[in-house]
Amino acid sequence: MPRTLYRKLVDAHTVRRLDGGEVLLGVDLHIMNEYTSPQAFAGLAEAGRSVFRPGAHLAVVDHVNATRRNAAGDDDGRLLIETLEANCRAHGIAFYGLGDPRQGIEHVVVPEQGLARPGMVIACGDSHTTTYGAFGALGFGIGTSEVAHVLATQTLVYAPLKDFRIVVEGALPLGVAAKDVAIAAVAAVGAGGANGYAVEFAGSAVASLDLAGRMTLCNMAVELGARAALIAPDEAVFSWLRGRPQAPADLDAAIAAWRGLASDADAAFDRELALDAAAIAPLVTWGTSPDQAAAVTARVPDPAAEFDPARRAAAERALAYMGLAPGQALAEIAIDRAFIGSCTNSRIEDLRAAAKVLRGRRVAPGVTAVVVPGSNRVRAEAEAEGLDAVFRAAGFEWRPASGCSMCLAMNDDVARPDERLASSTNRNFEGRQGRGARTHLMSPAMVAAAAVAGHLADVRAFSGEV
Amino acid sequence: MDAVSIVAGIAAPLPQPNVDTDVIMPKRFLKTVTRAGLAQGVFADLRFDAAGAERPEFVLNRAPWRGAPILVVGDNFGCGSSREHAVWGLAQLGVKVLLGTTFAGIFFDNCRRNGLLAVCLPPEARDALLVRVADPARADLAVDLPAQEIRADGVAVGFEIEPARKRDLLTGADPIAATLAHAEAIRAFEAAADAAEPWRTPTVR
Numbered sequence: 001m002p003r004t005l006y007r008k009l010v011d012a013h014t015v016r017r018l019d020g021g022e023v024l025l026g027v028d029l030h031i032m033n034e035y036t037s038p039q040a041f042a043g044l045a046e047a048g049r050s051v052f053r054p055g056a057h058l059a060v061v062d063h064v065n066a067t068r069r070n071a072a073g074d075d076d077g078r079l080l081i082e083t084l085e086a087n088c089r090a091h092g093i094a095f096y097g098l099g100d101p102r103q104g105i106e107h108v109v110v111p112e113q114g115l116a117r118p119g120m121v122i123a124c125g126d127s128h129t130t131t132y133g134a135f136g137a138l139g140f141g142i143g144t145s146e147v148a149h150v151l152a153t154q155t156l157v158y159a160p161l162k163d164f165r166i167v168v169e170g171a172l173p174l175g176v177a178a179k180d181v182a183i184a185a186v187a188a189v190g191a192g193g194a195n196g197y198a199v200e201f202a203g204s205a206v207a208s209l210d211l212a213g214r215m216t217l218c219n220m221a222v223e224l225g226a227r228a229a230l231i232a233p234d235e236a237v238f239s240w241l242r243g244r245p246q247a248p249a250d251l252d253a254a255i256a257a258w259r260g261l262a263s264d265a266d267a268a269f270d271r272e273l274a275l276d277a278a279a280i281a282p283l284v285t286w287g288t289s290p291d292q293a294a295a296v297t298a299r300v301p302d303p304a305a306e307f308d309p310a311r312r313a314a315a316e317r318a319l320a321y322m323g324l325a326p327g328q329a330l331a332e333i334a335i336d337r338a339f340i341g342s343c344t345n346s347r348i349e350d351l352r353a354a355a356k357v358l359r360g361r362r363v364a365p366g367v368t369a370v371v372v373p374g375s376n377r378v379r380a381e382a383e384a385e386g387l388d389a390v391f392r393a394a395g396f397e398w399r400p401a402s403g404c405s406m407c408l409a410m411n412d413d414v415a416r417p418d419e420r421l422a423s424s425t426n427r428n429f430e431g432r433q434g435r436g437a438r439t440h441l442m443s444p445a446m447v448a449a450a451a452v453a454g455h456l457a458d459v460r461a462f463s464g465e466v
Numbered sequence: 467m468d469a470v471s472i473v474a475g476i477a478a479p480l481p482q483p484n485v486d487t488d489v490i491m492p493k494r495f496l497k498t499v500t501r502a503g504l505a506q507g508v509f510a511d512l513r514f515d516a517a518g519a520e521r522p523e524f525v526l527n528r529a530p531w532r533g534a535p536i537l538v539v540g541d542n543f544g545c546g547s548s549r550e551h552a553v554w555g556l557a558q559l560g561v562k563v564l565l566g567t568t569f570a571g572i573f574f575d576n577c578r579r580n581g582l583l584a585v586c587l588p589p590e591a592r593d594a595l596l597v598r599v600a601d602p603a604r605a606d607l608a609v610d611l612p613a614q615e616i617r618a619d620g621v622a623v624g625f626e627i628e629p630a631r632k633r634d635l636l637t638g639a640d641p642i643a644a645t646l647a648h649a650e651a652i653r654a655f656e657a658a659a660d661a662a663e664p665w666r667t668p669t670v671r
């Protein structure tokens with residue numbers, strides 16, 4: 001029977017079939033951070049259990065550390081970091097702590113080490129584990145109880161998802177980034193519209209994305225509710241893996257095996273959606289859910305035009321929180337802060353795209369602009385290219401340490417109430433970047449454009465720079 | 467994990483769609499290495515103002531819904547971050563049942579692992595419940611997991627639930643213990659995969 005890529009990966013990792021259609025799913029790699037793991041280790045200790053396969057785990061510090069310096073943001077954060085390190089040491093698990101040249105945001109670190117590969121199952125106590133779909137790996141987020149389950153058994157009790165294919169055909173217009181494709185998909189499907197599904201992204205526009213762009217797209221698939229995202233691996237993936245510090249020893253044999261890892265031509269999907277790449281514009285969000293988005297050239301929508309009462313109420317509430325009025329031009333909304341970072345958009349390609357806009361320009365007066373490279377490797381690469389100098393000359397703060405920082409504001413980077421941000425992150429939820437803080441999501445180049453303009457701005461107006 | 471069977475009590479309406487785990491458990495409550503003490507964090511920015519005083523307009527601060535063991539919630543409840551702290555906090559606040567339409571996947575699994583019954587209803591049934599429990603005189607419900615039924619004043623609506631999830635909730639099972647019973651099969655699976663595809667499961671350095 002023809003199978004989707006998702007089904008093939010589930011089948012290849014099925015240890016046992018369980019009752020009720022569930023399977024015992026083997027996990028190839030498990031990643032941990034400092035804030036969703038301590039209770040899992042505590043649970044193991046209480047039950048007197050050990051780690052089943054210590055080599056198949058990696059722990060990275062990223063959520064609570066400061067990025068102004070290599071340190072915890074505060075005492076509670078320090079305890080989380082020290083607890084993770086002690087747990088890893090006790091169980092023989094690889095740990096990338098502060099000051100380690102390999103440290104950074106987990107979903108940036110794992111691929112750059114060559115640890116995300118086609119055909120794998122990767123689990124992590126973090127919802128953006130969908131990122132690894134860019135490599136044709138089945139990555140998904142889990143809660144802390146499941147973290148304990150993977151530690152103790154190297155498996156998960158897993159209910160297979162339904163198949164959803166989103167096909168994006170055509171050429172992306174100039175100035176339109178992978179982030180715009182991601183936001184367009186979220187807006188089209190709706191937040192939670194893909195709950196219960198694994199999404200496979202396909203089509204010529206997806207194939208044309210580089211790996212950084214594919215990671216951005218798969219990363220944000222969780223915002224439409226998809227528990228997993230996949231893109232069939234191709235030559236771009238194989239060449240990306242070459243020379244990575246922890247790429248497989250026999251990469252050529254691996255590549256030979258990975259060729260053809262794709263959905264069968266006649267495989268059936270439970271749902272399909274087609275998006276026209278040429279119709280996607282640079283997007284910004286205007287609300288407090290990532291599906292509340294529009295072209296930067298558009299206006300704030302009128303909730304009264306929303307037919308569904310729950311959606312109308314949600315839009316009204318969002319506009320009240322965001323301090324916006326229906327009909328306002330999006331490109332006139334003034335910002336207080338610009339933030340470039342997060343596992344969605346802090347890779348070298350993202351920094352290059354933003355630097356292109358910033359070269360020879362200055363951040364508008366009154367705007368606080370910060371860039372946090374996704375990992376220490378990304379920072380080193382950027383500094384070798386002179387990108388740090390471009391950001392600094394433009395008036396951006398170039399952070400000397402890496403982590404999630406103002407993506408979720410769990411460290412000392414917190415926006416104040418009513419402050420408005422142009423942000424390259426993935427969630428514009430109420431309070432996400434600080435209590436009362438107002439977040440507009442967009443691509444890193446669009447954040448740079450907004451920083452320079454002092455308000456949301458169309459990156460295409462920055463002539464020749466995209 | 468505590469087993470769930472029949473939960474009877476007040477149900478509170480929380481109709482907003484896309485209530486995310488940042489809203490259910492704000493990040494300032496996450497810097498902890500234990501599961502304890504999270505009840506105070508649940509919906510903290512909705513329940514309390516910046517000075518820490520209760521917001522009288524929020525439903526869980528009002529009679530009869532204060533302390534409700536049942537919440538009737540909007541679509542896509544629990545979206546966003548994987549933080550299980552959201553579920554631990556809800557359980558510590560005394561919430562035992564969530565009646566909604568769709569739940570975000572990780573949150574849904576976290577509920578199952580912590581004895582919180584999340585029920586997926588058709589939108590019309592959920593909407594009818596939202597209207598009903600918004601009336602203080604009609605906010606009393608009984609949710610019967612064995613019978614797969616929600617009852618109020620002699621009215622009953624059935625609900626669907628996956629058999630495996632129902633079993634786990636009813637028994638309060640420890641899935642790790644159950645899985646470790648397959649330890650030999652897991653070792654055999656790993657050995658076969660390591661031999662056939664040595665590039666698949668890394669040994670992280």
Ligand code: SF4
Nearest residue numbers: 128342343404407408
């Ligand atoms: S960068 Fe943001 S979304 Fe990504 S792992 Fe960190 S907190 Fe989560």
